[in-house]
Amino acid sequence: MQKYFHSVMLEKENCKGCTNCIKHCPTEAIRVREGQARIIEQLCIDCGECIRRCPNHAKLAITDTLDRLNDYKYTIALPAPSFYAQFGPGVMPHHVLGVLLELGFDHFYEVAVGAEAVSAYLRRYLDQSQRPRPLISSACPAVVRTMQVRFPGLLENIVPIETPMEVSARIAREEAMEKHGLKDEEIGVFFITPCPAKVTAIKQPFGERSYVDGAISMSSIYGEVLNRLNSTGSNLKSTLSPVQGVGWGKTGGENHAIKDHSLLAVDGIHNVINVLEEIERGGLYDIDYIEAQACTGGCIGGPLVPQNPFVSRVRMESLLKELGTRGEQELNVPSDDQFYRLSETILPRPTLKLSDDVNQAIQMLEEVERIYADLPGLDCGSCGSPHCRALAEDIVRGSAETSFCVFKLRDKLQQLAREIVDLSHMQPPAMGRVANGSKEDAKKDEFME
């Protein structure tokens, strides 16, 4: 099996083994063993929930630094729409994009433009598609991965459409090749990312290839962008920044851009899971399309954004108002539907089963039930597994022991202590000597001598 890449990692030195993270992981991918958190790679969906939860900042995302720009002859920045909402009032997209050029990028392409183009295609797709309802957005990779792991039966509901990030990267790349006569490998396209899930989506794309070469975390360049915003001021006068595309940065924006269908927007990974469960039970078939985002508030609430999400929501709202006052602009994007289609089907990742052999798996499940019935059922997490049932599973899978449970351990110790006391009363005659020697002992000693 190919090794599965994922972006979220543990910084060992910082992890105190506190078990704060294990309960909040939506796929129960974290265990604490020997005082250190571990991520079960196949289960991790890179939602970044653990990055938010860790009080010791021991969880981090692998992203790229600006140094990587040196690896390419020509570099293009792809700012996610949520990036625009990270700055103070009055900062417009063209200011931010101007600074990106100063940071060393040769060019930029707004993902908002790609989002606007995808919205137009989505509208056409929803009108035509006969696929089972509700259809589900493909835009948030953390949601798609959740479905691969926990809801494989719903994968066919995902719209087979490339993400705005990929669409933007491809347009930008092809334009650069044509305009400057560059070769594919001479161009470096970098996404300015709000989240680790997008990093994984680049390294391990759902389609045939990713047109993006790297991802730079918003937080990591935030300070530098801020400084330059204050000092220089950009020489760009205006940008496309289409209002609906920019709106994709927050929850509800995608649906707002689609209009005219029966739409539902859900944000926050645990809420998303609730909605997916409802669909799985046969519900929500009256809804055409579901915009689902792993982060509360949408991408402006991503784990790698610098700004407080409540502040960025206000910034986003006023930015959209401002952009809305401008007239419609002509976007030079492909009109061919094929351009937007996802080239591969999204496959399930059946990682939960106990054994490849069904008979054996059933036996193991019985064992899980038996062990679980015997555990205290407090779901305290002190054992390093997220709850008692997960510990029972871990024991059966061979990665944990009953004694990991502090209550079981205490029982065992009490029993042991009782046995020790009992034993201490039962001295074999040959070992009767006591340290300070009782009279009787002395007598016996005498006799023996």
Add this chain to the structure above:
Amino acid sequence: MEMTFDVKSMDFKRAGEAAAKIKKALQLVGMEIDTVRRAVIVAYEAEMNIVIHARQGTLTAKVHPDRLEIEANDEGPGIPDIDLAFQEGYSTAPEHVREMGFGAGMGLPNIKRFSDELEIESKIDVGTQLKTIIYNQTSGE
């Protein structure tokens, strides 16, 4: 392998929990995706039937390598006309339940549609027993 869950009348807050636990178990066993998908719907609808119509009942899942049996037994009013109950959209759910978006009369039709075998027995003022089988067909055949 057998699991039984108690289901309480009108407990909408917890409704779906049994179905969710059955799903988890089937995924651990490694049942086919389609089997799991159908099982969730059947188990959920059976569970909801008890919640909406009965006084109390149990939901049982028996897991075999080649099939899954889901049984629902309840104490309740029973079903006066079983044929009618299998018609789509036919519902005897009380108005306030339907206003909550439940009891749209798709319960039994859905159970029938997504299971491979189905048996139902009902006695007025005593209760209803439902037995379904879903075969675990390997995909790609």
